[in-house]
């Protein structure tokens with residue numbers, strides 16, 4: 001029987017991307033497959049801290065191995081903001097948040113609009129002391145208007161070196177270059193260990 005792994009996220013966009021990345025080595029459960037679990041407070045100051053506290057909280061609450069994702073957009077002209085506060089940058093929808101960002105950057109010239117998406121993934125096993133963390137980054141810049149309809153979150157305003165916005169990529173193209181895709185490739189050996197019953201992280 002395949003081992004079960006909980007994707008410990010409330011974000012549908014992340015869940016869709018992680019499902020696409022993991023393939024069929026593990027049996028994936030989403031939070032929506034389980035009775036409601038109170039959301040942990042994300043009071044860490046780094047992506048790694050928040051990913052770990054989410055993974056540990058959901059692993060303990062369910063008794064399942066849990067993979068959590070903490071991610072966000074770090075904008076150089078804003079000294080790294082919104083960073084770990086990307087989800088809380090503005091009330092409302094993803095669109096409200098990227099519109100606020102475009103407003104904050106109005107008048108900032110192209111060469112100063114550099115930014116990076118960052119993703120920390122954490123795999124926590126219930127009752128085990130260690131949690132494994134892998135981080136991925138993706139460099140780009142903030143555009144002047146939203147473009148594209150794929151992806152989620154800040155994707156329409158994140159422009160890649162090739163000129164396309166992240167929301168103009170197919171899900172396969174995004175997975176190949178994104179912060180989440182990069183972090184996932186580093187996490188993969190640990191998930192394969194979990195699937196084969198070998199000690200994870202050993």
Ligand SMILES: O=P(O)(O)OP(=O)(O)OP(=O)(O)OC[C@H]1O[C@@H](n2cnc3c(O)ncnc32)[C@H](O)[C@@H]1O
Nearest residue numbers: 009010011069070071072073086087152153154155
């Ligand atoms: O904490 P969970 O339950 O996983 O869900 P969340 O949406 O609150 O997730 P975070 O706390 O990690 O906040 C991530 C923020 O960064 C944005 N973000 C993360 N990855 C992204 C991506 O691949 N493309 C666009 N925006 C992304 C996302 O829209 C959120 O506003």
Ligand SMILES: [Mg+2]
Nearest residue numbers: 010042070087
């Ligand atoms: Mg969150």
